Amino acid sequence: MKLSVWNRMDTWLRHMVPFGVTMLLLLATAVPTRLPGFAGIAPMLPLMGVTYWAIYRPDLLPAWSAFLIGMLYDIVGGTPLGVNALVLLLVQGIAASQRRFFQGKSFLVAWWAFGLLSAGAVTLAWLLIGLLHGRSVDAVAVLFEYLVTLGLFPLLTWMLTRTQMSLLKDV
Amino acid sequence: MKQGAVGRLAVFRLLAQRFAFLSLVMAAVGLMLLGKADIMLIERTRGIIADALTPILDVAARPAAAIADVVENVRELANLRAENARLKAEVHGLRHWETVAGRLETENTFLHQQLNVVPDPDPAFITARVIGDMGSAFGHSMLLNAGSVHGVRKGQAVLAGETLVGTIADVGERSSRLLLLTDINARVPVMVEASRSRAILAGDNRDRPKLNYLGSNATVLVGDRVVTSSSGAAFPPGIPVGIVSAVGDGMVRVEPFVHRHELEYVAVVDYGLGGIQSFEKPVDRDRRRRGGEN
Numbered sequence: 001m002k003l004s005v006w007n008r009m010d011t012w013l014r015h016m017v018p019f020g021v022t023m024l025l026l027l028a029t030a031v032p033t034r035l036p037g038f039a040g041i042a043p044m045l046p047l048m049g050v051t052y053w054a055i056y057r058p059d060l061l062p063a064w065s066a067f068l069i070g071m072l073y074d075i076v077g078g079t080p081l082g083v084n085a086l087v088l089l090l091v092q093g094i095a096a097s098q099r100r101f102f103q104g105k106s107f108l109v110a111w112w113a114f115g116l117l118s119a120g121a122v123t124l125a126w127l128l129i130g131l132l133h134g135r136s137v138d139a140v141a142v143l144f145e146y147l148v149t150l151g152l153f154p155l156l157t158w159m160l161t162r163t164q165m166s167l168l169k170d171v
Numbered sequence: 172m173k174q175g176a177v178g179r180l181a182v183f184r185l186l187a188q189r190f191a192f193l194s195l196v197m198a199a200v201g202l203m204l205l206g207k208a209d210i211m212l213i214e215r216t217r218g219i220i221a222d223a224l225t226p227i228l229d230v231a232a233r234p235a236a237a238i239a240d241v242v243e244n245v246r247e248l249a250n251l252r253a254e255n256a257r258l259k260a261e262v263h264g265l266r267h268w269e270t271v272a273g274r275l276e277t278e279n280t281f282l283h284q285q286l287n288v289v290p291d292p293d294p295a296f297i298t299a300r301v302i303g304d305m306g307s308a309f310g311h312s313m314l315l316n317a318g319s320v321h322g323v324r325k326g327q328a329v330l331a332g333e334t335l336v337g338t339i340a341d342v343g344e345r346s347s348r349l350l351l352l353t354d355i356n357a358r359v360p361v362m363v364e365a366s367r368s369r370a371i372l373a374g375d376n377r378d379r380p381k382l383n384y385l386g387s388n389a390t391v392l393v394g395d396r397v398v399t400s401s402s403g404a405a406f407p408p409g410i411p412v413g414i415v416s417a418v419g420d421g422m423v424r425v426e427p428f429v430h431r432h433e434l435e436y437v438a439v440v441d442y443g444l445g446g447i448q449s450f451e452k453p454v455d456r457d458r459r460r461r462g463g464e465n
Contacts, residue, residue: 031231032304032313034239036432042306063188067195071202075220076228077305078312078340078348081213082202089195129309132203137355138376141308 014171018061021163022049022069030076041141043149045156046073047118050088052160054095055102057168066092079125080132087125091117107154115150122146218343221314225346228302229316236435291407296330296440297321299347304431311354311376312337315437318345323439326405330438334411334428335359335399339439349437352412352427353380360402361412361425363395369402372412372425379416382423391418397425407442 003011025045033042046069053061070085077084094117102110122142130136206213247254283290299321303314317323319342329336329349337357340350350357357374361382368389370382385391395415401408416426 027227027231030228030303030305030314031235032239032301032434033235033306034243034432034435036430038306038432041308044307063192063195067199070199072220072224075217076224076303076314077307078310078350079307080203081206081217082199085202086196086199089192089199093192125309128203132207133355135355135375137309141376145308 011171014167015060017163017167018049018053018057019065019069021160022046022053022061022065023072025049026069026073026076041144041148043152044118044122044145045149045152046070046084047088047091047121047149048114048153048156049160050092051095051114051117052157054092055099056164058092058096058099060168061092063089063092079129083125083128083132086128087121090124091121094120107157110157111150111153114153118146118149122149214341217341217348218318218346221341221346221348222318222343225302225314225316225343228314229300232300232302292443294407294440294442295322296438297323298436298438299323300436301349301434302346308376310356311351311374311431312340313349313351313434315347315349315439316345317439318343318347320344322441323347324441328399328406328410328440328442330410330440331429331434331436334413335406336429336434336437347439351431352429353378353431359412360400360405361397362400362408363389363391363415364398365392365395366390369400370423372397379424379426380413382415382425385423391415391423393418 025048029042029045050061050066050069054066066088067085070083070088071081073079073084073088074081098113102113105113122145126137126139126142202213282288297317299315299317301313302316305312315323315329323339323342325339325342327339329338335352337349337351337354338359339347340356341348351374352359352372353374353376355374355376357372357380359372360369361372362369363382366389368386368391370385370389372380373383374380382391382397393415397412397415399406399408399410399412411428413425413427415423417424
Protein backbone atom coordinates (compact mmCIF):
# COMPACT_ATOMS: atom_id res chain seq x y z
CA MET A 1 0.00 0.00 0.00
CA LYS A 2 1.42 3.33 -1.00
CA LEU A 3 0.75 6.26 1.27
CA SER A 4 -0.42 9.47 -0.31
CA VAL A 5 1.38 12.74 0.20
CA TRP A 6 -1.34 13.87 2.57
CA ASN A 7 -1.01 10.78 4.66
CA ARG A 8 2.70 11.24 4.96
CA MET A 9 2.35 14.89 5.80
CA ASP A 10 -0.23 14.01 8.45
CA THR A 11 2.14 11.49 10.01
CA TRP A 12 5.00 13.95 9.88
CA LEU A 13 2.91 16.64 11.59
CA ARG A 14 1.82 14.19 14.25
CA HIS A 15 5.45 13.23 14.82
CA MET A 16 6.21 16.89 15.52
CA VAL A 17 3.72 16.90 18.40
CA PRO A 18 6.09 15.92 21.27
CA PHE A 19 8.64 18.56 20.31
CA GLY A 20 5.92 21.15 19.66
CA VAL A 21 4.14 20.49 22.94
CA THR A 22 7.38 20.75 24.92
CA MET A 23 8.17 24.02 23.16
CA LEU A 24 4.70 25.26 24.10
CA LEU A 25 5.38 24.30 27.72
CA LEU A 26 8.61 26.31 27.53
CA LEU A 27 6.75 29.35 26.18
CA ALA A 28 4.04 28.91 28.81
CA THR A 29 6.71 29.07 31.52
CA ALA A 30 8.01 32.30 30.04
CA VAL A 31 4.65 34.09 29.98
CA PRO A 32 4.60 36.81 32.65
CA THR A 33 1.86 35.63 35.03
CA ARG A 34 1.79 38.73 37.24
CA LEU A 35 0.82 36.60 40.22
CA PRO A 36 2.36 37.87 43.45
CA GLY A 37 4.91 35.46 44.86
CA PHE A 38 4.68 33.07 41.94
CA ALA A 39 7.57 34.54 39.98
CA GLY A 40 10.38 32.90 41.95
CA ILE A 41 8.95 29.40 41.99
CA ALA A 42 7.26 28.85 38.62
CA PRO A 43 7.19 25.11 37.79
CA MET A 44 9.71 23.67 35.38
CA LEU A 45 7.22 22.56 32.73
CA PRO A 46 9.81 21.76 30.02
CA LEU A 47 11.44 19.28 32.40
CA MET A 48 8.14 17.44 32.73
CA GLY A 49 7.55 17.54 28.99
CA VAL A 50 10.97 16.11 28.21
CA THR A 51 10.59 13.37 30.85
CA TYR A 52 7.13 12.35 29.65
CA TRP A 53 8.02 12.10 25.97
CA ALA A 54 11.36 10.42 26.67
CA ILE A 55 9.47 7.67 28.50
CA TYR A 56 6.53 7.20 26.16
CA ARG A 57 7.83 8.30 22.73
CA PRO A 58 11.64 8.56 22.84
CA ASP A 59 11.66 8.10 19.06
CA LEU A 60 9.85 11.43 18.67
CA LEU A 61 11.80 13.41 21.26
CA PRO A 62 15.40 12.30 20.71
CA ALA A 63 18.43 13.59 22.58
CA TRP A 64 19.10 16.47 20.20
CA SER A 65 15.60 17.92 20.68
CA ALA A 66 16.05 17.80 24.45
CA PHE A 67 19.37 19.61 23.96
CA LEU A 68 17.72 22.24 21.75
CA ILE A 69 14.85 22.80 24.17
CA GLY A 70 17.34 23.09 27.02
CA MET A 71 19.33 25.70 25.13
CA LEU A 72 16.22 27.78 24.44
CA TYR A 73 15.30 27.33 28.11
CA ASP A 74 18.68 28.83 29.05
CA ILE A 75 18.24 31.75 26.69
CA VAL A 76 14.71 32.64 27.75
CA GLY A 77 15.38 32.00 31.42
CA GLY A 78 18.70 33.80 31.60
CA THR A 79 20.62 30.87 33.07
CA PRO A 80 24.20 30.32 31.83
CA LEU A 81 24.08 28.83 28.34
CA GLY A 82 24.46 25.06 28.39
CA VAL A 83 23.16 24.36 31.90
CA ASN A 84 19.60 23.39 31.05
CA ALA A 85 20.79 21.94 27.75
CA LEU A 86 22.91 19.47 29.71
CA VAL A 87 20.28 18.85 32.38
CA LEU A 88 17.45 18.13 29.93
CA LEU A 89 19.76 16.05 27.77
CA LEU A 90 20.67 13.84 30.74
CA VAL A 91 17.03 13.66 31.85
CA GLN A 92 16.07 12.52 28.35
CA GLY A 93 18.87 9.95 28.31
CA ILE A 94 18.03 8.50 31.71
CA ALA A 95 14.26 8.52 31.18
CA ALA A 96 14.56 6.90 27.75
CA SER A 97 16.90 4.18 29.01
CA GLN A 98 14.68 3.44 32.03
CA ARG A 99 11.40 3.49 30.10
CA ARG A 100 10.81 -0.23 30.64
CA PHE A 101 10.59 0.54 34.35
CA PHE A 102 7.73 2.98 33.80
CA GLN A 103 5.65 0.81 31.50
CA GLY A 104 2.74 -0.83 33.22
CA LYS A 105 3.61 0.70 36.59
CA SER A 106 0.99 2.46 38.67
CA PHE A 107 0.77 6.24 38.52
CA LEU A 108 2.13 6.65 42.04
CA VAL A 109 5.27 4.76 41.14
CA ALA A 110 5.74 6.94 38.05
CA TRP A 111 5.26 10.04 40.21
CA TRP A 112 7.84 8.79 42.70
CA ALA A 113 10.29 8.02 39.90
CA PHE A 114 9.75 11.45 38.38
CA GLY A 115 10.38 12.95 41.81
CA LEU A 116 13.71 11.17 41.98
CA LEU A 117 14.70 12.06 38.43
CA SER A 118 13.74 15.72 38.74
CA ALA A 119 15.47 15.98 42.13
CA GLY A 120 18.64 14.88 40.40
CA ALA A 121 18.04 17.34 37.57
CA VAL A 122 17.38 20.28 39.90
CA THR A 123 20.39 19.45 42.05
CA LEU A 124 22.63 19.27 38.97
CA ALA A 125 21.31 22.61 37.68
CA TRP A 126 21.80 24.12 41.14
CA LEU A 127 25.39 22.88 41.33
CA LEU A 128 26.27 23.96 37.78
CA ILE A 129 24.79 27.44 38.15
CA GLY A 130 26.48 27.92 41.50
CA LEU A 131 29.77 26.81 40.00
CA LEU A 132 29.45 29.07 36.94
CA HIS A 133 28.40 32.13 38.95
CA GLY A 134 31.04 31.45 41.58
CA ARG A 135 28.51 31.74 44.45
CA SER A 136 25.86 29.41 45.69
CA VAL A 137 22.24 29.97 44.68
CA ASP A 138 19.59 30.24 47.40
CA ALA A 139 18.49 26.64 47.87
CA VAL A 140 15.13 27.38 49.52
CA ALA A 141 13.59 28.92 46.39
CA VAL A 142 14.97 26.06 44.31
CA LEU A 143 13.41 23.55 46.69
CA PHE A 144 10.04 25.32 46.40
CA GLU A 145 10.30 25.33 42.63
CA TYR A 146 10.99 21.61 42.75
CA LEU A 147 7.98 20.97 45.00
CA VAL A 148 5.68 23.05 42.77
CA THR A 149 6.92 21.10 39.75
CA LEU A 150 6.33 17.82 41.55
CA GLY A 151 2.85 18.94 42.61
CA LEU A 152 1.88 19.75 39.04
CA PHE A 153 3.05 16.38 37.72
CA PRO A 154 -0.38 14.64 37.86
CA LEU A 155 -2.14 17.45 35.99
CA LEU A 156 0.54 17.69 33.34
CA THR A 157 0.76 13.94 32.88
CA TRP A 158 -2.99 13.81 32.41
CA MET A 159 -2.81 16.54 29.77
CA LEU A 160 0.10 14.93 27.96
CA THR A 161 -1.54 11.51 28.04
CA ARG A 162 -4.68 12.99 26.49
CA THR A 163 -2.55 14.63 23.80
CA GLN A 164 -0.73 11.38 23.10
CA MET A 165 -3.95 9.35 22.97
CA SER A 166 -5.73 11.72 20.61
CA LEU A 167 -2.86 12.56 18.24
CA LEU A 168 -0.27 9.82 18.43
CA LYS A 169 -2.26 6.68 19.02
CA ASP A 170 -1.43 4.83 15.82
CA VAL A 171 1.52 6.75 14.42
CA MET B 172 22.96 -14.59 7.23
CA LYS B 173 20.37 -11.88 6.93
CA GLN B 174 19.80 -11.91 10.66
CA GLY B 175 23.50 -11.28 11.21
CA ALA B 176 23.36 -8.19 9.02
CA VAL B 177 20.32 -6.91 10.88
CA GLY B 178 22.07 -7.53 14.19
CA ARG B 179 25.15 -5.70 13.05
CA LEU B 180 23.02 -2.81 11.87
CA ALA B 181 21.32 -2.64 15.27
CA VAL B 182 24.67 -2.61 17.06
CA PHE B 183 25.94 0.07 14.71
CA ARG B 184 22.81 2.13 15.33
CA LEU B 185 23.18 1.82 19.08
CA LEU B 186 26.80 2.94 18.86
CA ALA B 187 25.85 5.89 16.68
CA GLN B 188 23.18 6.88 19.18
CA ARG B 189 25.60 6.64 22.08
CA PHE B 190 28.12 8.68 20.16
CA ALA B 191 25.55 11.36 19.31
CA PHE B 192 24.45 11.53 22.94
CA LEU B 193 28.00 11.89 24.19
CA SER B 194 28.76 14.59 21.63
CA LEU B 195 25.72 16.54 22.79
CA VAL B 196 26.88 16.25 26.41
CA MET B 197 30.28 17.55 25.35
CA ALA B 198 28.61 20.36 23.39
CA ALA B 199 26.64 21.44 26.47
CA VAL B 200 29.76 21.43 28.65
CA GLY B 201 31.60 23.26 25.88
CA LEU B 202 28.91 25.95 25.79
CA MET B 203 29.23 26.47 29.54
CA LEU B 204 33.00 26.85 29.30
CA LEU B 205 32.69 29.11 26.28
CA GLY B 206 30.26 31.27 28.23
CA LYS B 207 33.00 31.81 30.79
CA ALA B 208 35.75 32.37 28.23
CA ASP B 209 34.17 34.40 25.43
CA ILE B 210 31.37 36.46 26.90
CA MET B 211 30.89 38.58 23.78
CA LEU B 212 30.28 35.63 21.45
CA ILE B 213 27.82 33.94 23.79
CA GLU B 214 26.00 37.20 24.40
CA ARG B 215 25.62 37.81 20.70
CA THR B 216 24.28 34.29 20.17
CA ARG B 217 21.85 34.73 23.04
CA GLY B 218 20.74 38.02 21.54
CA ILE B 219 20.07 36.55 18.09
CA ILE B 220 18.05 33.64 19.44
CA ALA B 221 16.14 35.81 21.91
CA ASP B 222 15.31 38.16 18.99
CA ALA B 223 13.89 35.22 17.07
CA LEU B 224 11.71 34.22 20.03
CA THR B 225 10.54 37.76 20.76
CA PRO B 226 7.53 37.87 18.38
CA ILE B 227 6.22 34.56 19.75
CA LEU B 228 6.69 35.60 23.36
CA ASP B 229 5.15 38.97 22.60
CA VAL B 230 1.98 37.34 21.25
CA ALA B 231 1.88 34.83 24.11
CA ALA B 232 2.23 37.55 26.75
CA ARG B 233 -0.77 39.56 25.51
CA PRO B 234 -3.64 37.24 26.48
CA ALA B 235 -1.87 36.55 29.77
CA ALA B 236 -1.76 40.27 30.45
CA ALA B 237 -5.47 40.53 29.62
CA ILE B 238 -6.32 37.70 32.02
CA ALA B 239 -4.16 39.27 34.71
CA ASP B 240 -6.04 42.54 34.22
CA VAL B 241 -9.41 40.82 34.69
CA VAL B 242 -8.19 39.03 37.84
CA GLU B 243 -6.81 42.31 39.12
CA ASN B 244 -10.14 44.05 38.48
CA VAL B 245 -12.04 41.41 40.41
CA ARG B 246 -9.63 41.60 43.30
CA GLU B 247 -9.86 45.39 43.35
CA LEU B 248 -13.67 45.24 43.37
CA ALA B 249 -13.59 42.88 46.33
CA ASN B 250 -11.33 45.18 48.31
CA LEU B 251 -13.00 48.42 47.32
CA ARG B 252 -14.14 49.50 50.77
CA ALA B 253 -10.93 48.66 52.60
CA GLU B 254 -8.87 50.23 49.82
CA ASN B 255 -10.96 53.39 49.95
CA ALA B 256 -10.45 53.76 53.69
CA ARG B 257 -6.73 53.17 53.32
CA LEU B 258 -6.44 55.71 50.51
CA LYS B 259 -8.35 58.34 52.50
CA ALA B 260 -5.89 57.93 55.35
CA GLU B 261 -2.99 58.11 52.93
CA VAL B 262 -4.32 61.24 51.22
CA HIS B 263 -4.63 62.85 54.62
CA GLY B 264 -0.96 62.16 55.29
CA LEU B 265 0.13 63.21 51.82
CA ARG B 266 -1.67 66.60 52.08
CA HIS B 267 0.79 67.51 54.78
CA TRP B 268 3.70 66.37 52.63
CA GLU B 269 2.39 68.35 49.69
CA THR B 270 2.59 71.53 51.69
CA VAL B 271 6.08 70.67 52.89
CA ALA B 272 7.22 69.72 49.38
CA GLY B 273 5.84 72.93 47.90
CA ARG B 274 7.73 75.01 50.44
CA LEU B 275 10.94 72.99 49.93
CA GLU B 276 10.69 73.26 46.15
CA THR B 277 10.49 77.04 46.30
CA GLU B 278 13.41 77.11 48.68
CA ASN B 279 15.35 74.67 46.50
CA THR B 280 14.81 76.69 43.32
CA PHE B 281 15.90 79.81 45.13
CA LEU B 282 19.05 78.13 46.47
CA HIS B 283 19.85 76.65 43.06
CA GLN B 284 19.69 80.14 41.58
CA GLN B 285 21.84 81.54 44.35
CA LEU B 286 24.51 78.90 43.86
CA ASN B 287 24.35 78.74 40.05
CA VAL B 288 23.82 74.97 40.12
CA VAL B 289 24.19 73.22 36.78
CA PRO B 290 20.88 71.39 36.21
CA ASP B 291 20.91 67.62 35.65
CA PRO B 292 20.26 66.79 32.00
CA ASP B 293 16.88 65.24 31.23
CA PRO B 294 17.52 61.58 30.53
CA ALA B 295 16.32 59.91 27.34
CA PHE B 296 14.18 56.86 27.90
CA ILE B 297 12.44 54.06 26.06
CA THR B 298 9.31 52.35 27.30
CA ALA B 299 9.47 48.58 26.85
CA ARG B 300 7.02 45.81 27.56
CA VAL B 301 7.85 42.74 29.66
CA ILE B 302 7.33 39.79 27.33
CA GLY B 303 9.06 36.97 29.17
CA ASP B 304 9.42 36.10 32.82
CA MET B 305 10.66 32.60 33.38
CA GLY B 306 9.98 32.83 37.09
CA SER B 307 12.95 30.61 37.77
CA ALA B 308 14.47 30.11 41.21
CA PHE B 309 17.92 30.14 39.60
CA GLY B 310 17.87 33.75 38.51
CA HIS B 311 15.59 36.77 38.46
CA SER B 312 15.39 38.31 35.03
CA MET B 313 12.86 39.31 32.41
CA LEU B 314 12.82 39.69 28.64
CA LEU B 315 11.87 43.09 27.22
CA ASN B 316 10.61 43.76 23.71
CA ALA B 317 13.11 46.56 22.98
CA GLY B 318 16.68 46.09 21.81
CA SER B 319 19.66 47.86 20.32
CA VAL B 320 17.67 49.23 17.35
CA HIS B 321 15.51 51.06 19.85
CA GLY B 322 18.54 52.43 21.64
CA VAL B 323 18.80 49.98 24.54
CA ARG B 324 22.40 49.53 25.71
CA LYS B 325 23.90 47.13 28.17
CA GLY B 326 24.11 48.46 31.70
CA GLN B 327 21.32 51.04 31.41
CA ALA B 328 18.99 51.55 34.34
CA VAL B 329 15.44 50.24 34.17
CA LEU B 330 12.78 52.10 36.11
CA ALA B 331 9.13 51.53 36.88
CA GLY B 332 7.64 54.91 37.61
CA GLU B 333 10.28 56.60 39.73
CA THR B 334 11.85 53.51 41.24
CA LEU B 335 14.74 51.34 40.13
CA VAL B 336 13.83 47.87 38.85
CA GLY B 337 17.19 46.64 37.66
CA THR B 338 19.67 46.95 34.84
CA ILE B 339 19.98 45.73 31.28
CA ALA B 340 22.14 42.60 31.21
CA ASP B 341 21.99 41.39 27.58
CA VAL B 342 20.94 43.25 24.48
CA GLY B 343 19.73 41.75 21.23
CA GLU B 344 18.58 43.69 18.23
CA ARG B 345 14.90 43.70 19.20
CA SER B 346 14.96 42.25 22.69
CA SER B 347 16.91 42.68 25.86
CA ARG B 348 17.24 41.05 29.24
CA LEU B 349 16.42 42.96 32.37
CA LEU B 350 18.36 41.78 35.40
CA LEU B 351 16.24 42.47 38.48
CA LEU B 352 17.75 43.91 41.68
CA THR B 353 17.11 40.60 43.40
CA ASP B 354 19.07 38.46 40.92
CA ILE B 355 22.15 36.68 42.20
CA ASN B 356 24.32 38.65 39.77
CA ALA B 357 22.80 42.09 40.40
CA ARG B 358 25.10 44.66 42.04
CA VAL B 359 24.02 48.27 42.33
CA PRO B 360 25.89 51.10 44.06
CA VAL B 361 23.49 52.63 46.59
CA MET B 362 23.45 54.81 49.67
CA VAL B 363 21.26 55.07 52.70
CA GLU B 364 19.42 58.32 52.09
CA ALA B 365 19.41 59.69 55.63
CA SER B 366 23.01 58.94 56.61
CA ARG B 367 24.55 59.03 53.08
CA SER B 368 26.44 55.82 53.91
CA ARG B 369 27.42 54.10 50.70
CA ALA B 370 27.09 50.40 50.00
CA ILE B 371 26.53 47.88 47.24
CA LEU B 372 23.07 46.38 46.94
CA ALA B 373 23.71 42.71 46.18
CA GLY B 374 20.93 40.36 45.10
CA ASP B 375 20.96 36.70 46.09
CA ASN B 376 17.80 35.40 44.40
CA ARG B 377 15.73 36.20 47.48
CA ASP B 378 12.99 38.80 47.62
CA ARG B 379 15.11 41.13 49.70
CA PRO B 380 18.64 41.90 48.48
CA LYS B 381 21.32 42.74 51.03
CA LEU B 382 23.63 45.69 51.53
CA ASN B 383 27.29 44.79 51.14
CA TYR B 384 30.41 46.79 51.89
CA LEU B 385 28.58 49.06 54.28
CA GLY B 386 31.06 51.13 56.28
CA SER B 387 31.71 49.81 59.78
CA ASN B 388 30.58 53.03 61.47
CA ALA B 389 27.53 53.49 59.27
CA THR B 390 24.21 53.75 61.06
CA VAL B 391 21.36 51.96 59.35
CA LEU B 392 17.90 51.68 60.82
CA VAL B 393 14.91 49.67 59.70
CA GLY B 394 12.72 51.94 57.58
CA ASP B 395 15.59 54.00 56.11
CA ARG B 396 15.21 54.73 52.42
CA VAL B 397 17.88 53.39 50.09
CA VAL B 398 18.63 55.28 46.87
CA THR B 399 21.24 54.93 44.13
CA SER B 400 24.60 56.56 44.66
CA SER B 401 26.88 58.03 42.05
CA SER B 402 29.70 55.58 42.87
CA GLY B 403 31.19 54.05 39.76
CA ALA B 404 29.43 56.62 37.57
CA ALA B 405 26.76 54.07 36.79
CA PHE B 406 23.58 55.95 37.62
CA PRO B 407 22.75 59.46 38.77
CA PRO B 408 22.36 59.56 42.54
CA GLY B 409 18.98 59.59 44.22
CA ILE B 410 16.87 57.08 42.27
CA PRO B 411 14.67 55.36 44.90
CA VAL B 412 15.55 51.68 45.36
CA GLY B 413 13.88 50.42 48.52
CA ILE B 414 13.53 50.51 52.27
CA VAL B 415 15.75 48.83 54.84
CA SER B 416 13.66 45.94 56.13
CA ALA B 417 15.98 44.11 58.49
CA VAL B 418 19.20 44.92 60.29
CA GLY B 419 20.81 41.83 61.74
CA ASP B 420 24.33 40.95 62.76
CA GLY B 421 26.42 41.93 59.78
CA MET B 422 23.47 41.62 57.42
CA VAL B 423 21.23 44.43 56.23
CA ARG B 424 18.36 43.55 53.92
CA VAL B 425 16.43 45.94 51.71
CA GLU B 426 12.84 45.62 50.59
CA PRO B 427 12.75 46.98 47.00
CA PHE B 428 9.98 49.44 46.15
CA VAL B 429 9.24 47.58 42.97
CA HIS B 430 7.01 44.51 42.99
CA ARG B 431 8.03 42.07 40.33
CA HIS B 432 4.53 40.80 39.61
CA GLU B 433 3.25 44.28 38.86
CA LEU B 434 5.74 44.96 36.08
CA GLU B 435 4.12 45.24 32.68
CA TYR B 436 5.80 48.27 31.14
CA VAL B 437 9.17 49.56 32.24
CA ALA B 438 11.32 52.52 31.23
CA VAL B 439 14.87 51.88 30.03
CA VAL B 440 16.68 55.10 30.87
CA ASP B 441 19.84 56.45 29.29
CA TYR B 442 21.57 58.82 31.66
CA GLY B 443 24.59 59.08 29.40
CA LEU B 444 26.67 57.40 32.11
CA GLY B 445 28.53 54.12 32.04
CA GLY B 446 25.73 52.07 33.56
CA ILE B 447 26.47 48.77 35.21
CA GLN B 448 28.76 46.54 33.20
CA SER B 449 29.68 42.96 33.74
CA PHE B 450 32.24 42.58 36.51
CA GLU B 451 34.00 39.66 34.98
CA LYS B 452 35.35 41.42 31.94
CA PRO B 453 35.53 45.20 32.09
CA VAL B 454 34.70 47.01 28.85
CA ASP B 455 37.82 48.59 27.43
CA ARG B 456 37.92 52.29 27.17
CA ASP B 457 37.61 52.87 23.42
CA ARG B 458 34.74 50.41 23.13
CA ARG B 459 32.89 52.37 25.76
CA ARG B 460 33.54 55.56 23.84
CA ARG B 461 32.19 53.99 20.68
CA GLY B 462 29.19 52.71 22.59
CA GLY B 463 28.53 56.23 23.81
CA GLU B 464 28.56 57.68 20.31
CA ASN B 465 25.95 55.55 18.61
